[in-house]
């Protein structure tokens with residue numbers, strides 16, 4: 001029987017596994033290593049987080065991105081290109097002695113204090129604890145009025161590694177956050193006739209060191225804040241854009257500000273007609289929805305209804321599990337890391353910034369339980 005199964009081999013899962021290794025826990029880490037960052041994002045873009053805040057976490061916090069740079073001679077540019085971040089992840093995993101099990105988990109059930117996880121090959125794995133660290137990929141959000149269109153006319157930003165297929169096409173990007181700017185900048189560079197449509201008055205550029213420090217510090221205190229203050233933090237709009245994207249868009253990609261799509265219809269196989277709220281009409285070949293992700297525990301694909309119904313939810317936010325200070329749900333031994341923990345623990349945990357506190361909270365909780373049960377037995 002394993003001490004812990006970690007589902008998801010992204011930055012959170014890999015850091016959790018590093019802590020499991022150094023605490024001599026019997027673990028398995030499922031998922032294709034860094035799949036989201038390697039295969040589901042535009043390859044040529046940058047990480048928005050400044051390099052001082054992108055390190056993974058090991059028990060001694062020695063395997064930092066700066067250590068990686070020194071040992072491998074890799075230059076750390078600003079902003080940091082995604083491929084270098086993925087190289088760092090591979091170096092970290094190897095140095096921390098992490099073993100991956102590169103398979104997806106298809107089912108998790110819980111009976112008599114034991115979790116059973118079934119992997120793609122049909123193999124069954126038993127563990128006392130499970131950590132869900134599956135990121136955002138199950139929560140892509142498309143507004144209802146776009147859902148009726150086929151994928152060759154409408155798609156979500158997530159999943160594109162490049163936009164070269166849109167060369168010479170008329171494309172609208174819907175949204176005003178980081179992913180909208182990334183998509184618009186890359187579409188323009190790849191030869192698409194692209195424009196942006198959004199409701200806000202203008203883009204909100206951000207991303208200073210001070211912002212990162214404030215967000216990191218918020219993660220340390222959020223859980224114990226009075227609920228009024230928590231509500232204020234949840235209410236903050238996440239739609240800011242890193243400054244470094246400004247030159248990729250401003251002056252190059254037309255922006256239709258303070259408008260909505262009022263009418264939309266397919267006019268032939270590869271064209272859609274849009275009427276905007278300011279009366280403008282546009283005929284385009286494709287709409288890319290940079291409309292983000294709606295986190296929802298009910299969409300985790302490997303939980304069945306029975307297990308989901310036993311997970312207590314946050315008051316008024318039933319899409320989030322209610323977690324204790326150690327990121328554990330009401331189901332003993334079931335932990336959530338990353339976006340699904342971001343209601344109980346705050347917005348920091350939607351970002352890499354939150355992985356250190358997550359690992360230093362979850363793994364000691366599992367170690368303590370395992371020591372307590374050893375003493376009892």
Ligand SMILES: Cc1cc2nc3c(=O)[nH]c(=O)nc-3n(C[C@H](O)[C@H](O)[C@H](O)COP(=O)(O)OP(=O)(O)OC[C@H]3O[C@@H](n4cnc5c(N)ncnc54)[C@H](O)[C@@H]3O)c2cc1C
Pocket residue numbers: 007008009010011012013030031032033034035036037041046047048049103104105106133134135136137158179302337338339350351352353
């Ligand atoms: C375009 C984009 C850019 C971003 N840029 C930044 C940034 O610059 N800085 C930042 O802090 N955050 C950024 N984020 C947020 C980012 O997703 C998180 O910070 C980070 O990836 C969280 O790590 P994670 O391990 O929780 O998730 P992920 O990196 O998504 O890793 C989760 C992994 O779980 C795997 N998985 C899913 N289901 C299963 C299953 N059933 N079995 C096994 N494995 C499974 C997935 O394939 C995935 O590889 C960005 C998000 C997007 C969409």
